[in-house]
Amino acid sequence: QVQLVESGGGSVQPGGSLRLSCVVSGSPLDTYAIAWLRQVPGKEREGVSCISRSGMGTFYNAGVKGRFVISRDVAKNSIDLQMNNLKPEDTAVYYCAALKTPCDRDVYEYISWGQGTQVTVPY
DSSP states (O other): OOEEEEEOOEEOOTTOOEEEEEEEESSOGGGSEEEEEEEOTTSOOEEEEEEOTTSOOEEEOTTTBTTEEEEEETTTTEEEEEEOSOOGGGOEEEEEEEESSOTTOSSOOEEEEOOOEEEEOOO
């Protein structure tokens, strides 16, 4: 059973940076595509970024493209999300999830979720 644990959230001023980490246990990194998603209370969950099983394919929400970078750290068995030039609208709980489906699908099917980490960018 694959398990995911997120870390790295916090509060940062607009324009600042944070690096989120999703440590994967119970399977090698190349078993599943891994997605980062976020959710604000009262709003639908939103896909942020995704990395393919091979690590060669990366995908980004249009609102974060050019600011966020998803990557693999094989030594840590983690999928990291470097978030730069953060904006108040990036405030949300960020989750990582292991996917049954590839990244390039309109609808994801999920195998497992992490517990989430809060990111706050005040106005």
